[in-house]
Amino acid sequence: MPVTGIIFDIKKFAIHDGPGIRTTVFLKGCPLSCLWCHNPESQDPRPALAQFPRNCIGCLKCIDACPQGALSKGETQIIIDRAKCTNCGICTETCYAEALVLQGREVTVEEALAEVEKDRPFYENSGGGMTLSGGEPLMQIDFAEGLFGAAKEAGLHNVLDTCGHVPWEYFERVLPYVDLVLYDVKSADPKEHRRSTGQSIGLIQSNLRRLTQTATPVHIRVPVVPGHNAQAEDIRAIAELLSGLDHKPTVELLKYHRLGEGKYESLGQVCPEVIEEPPSDELMQELCASMQNYDLRCKVGG
Ligand code: SF4
Ligand code: SF4
Known part of the structure; x- marks a missing residue:
């Protein structure tokens, strides 16, 4: 039986999901349910x-x-x-x-790779490749491992975009094929993390610690969401957590945007929390500067 996965999108010419021009394959299913989620269609593992x-x-x-x-x-x-x-x-x-x-549609590893391969010339010219995102791509570990493995064999640069809330063994299965991990950190406060994502912070922190002890580079992404983690002390707490790791990762702060709100309605769901005002550019720069005070290389992302 061929290995298959349920995907909800394949985005071409992605420029924010790792280096260069990339094709991002979005897998369905997520263990978190962030109140600000802008991909609610990713949460349910089924179509x-x-x-x-x-x-x-x-x-x-x-x-x-x-x-x-x-x-x-x-x-x-x-x-x-x-x-x-x-x-x-x-x-x-x-x-x-x-x-x-x-x-959401079911595809084989071969079908997904064939789609990704179509833009190979763009990857070669830009230093890009394939990114697996979601949802949480490692929720479909057999498919993720199969697709990363096949892409690596084809000579592609592979990026994993993960929320980190999966068993460590899943990381061990894909890391041999992954060139860069984009790792989401939403909060360093256990209570706030549980409240806003529905899951505890423990597994995410322990996986991050173990990941930064491997040879695979890790790039942290922090979605900055007013009412959740946009205060100076929230970002300071995340900076303290990151600066205590064995190898300091690079950090990117991502401005919350409201693009997901209409998607809830299309799925017959109610948006769990409407956040009226995205953080200002000035605030993003200030928060980024405070990360740098902890000797972390930080930028504001697109
Ligand atoms: S409304 Fe639902 S059950 Fe009916 S055909 Fe469409 S997807 Fe199937
Ligand atoms: S009635 Fe509307 S929703 Fe139903 S098939 Fe026609 S266009 Fe589509």
């Missing part, structure tokens, strides 16, 4: 039906197509009964307007 009513042309073909009777005609749009919907995707095959879209 999920998304709705974009503005695309609907009112043909009603989807209603007849649904074997569960989960769709009906509403006053202004097609109504999805999420309790009946099994996310089978049959209705999306009749919806040429793309008002109903199944987010």
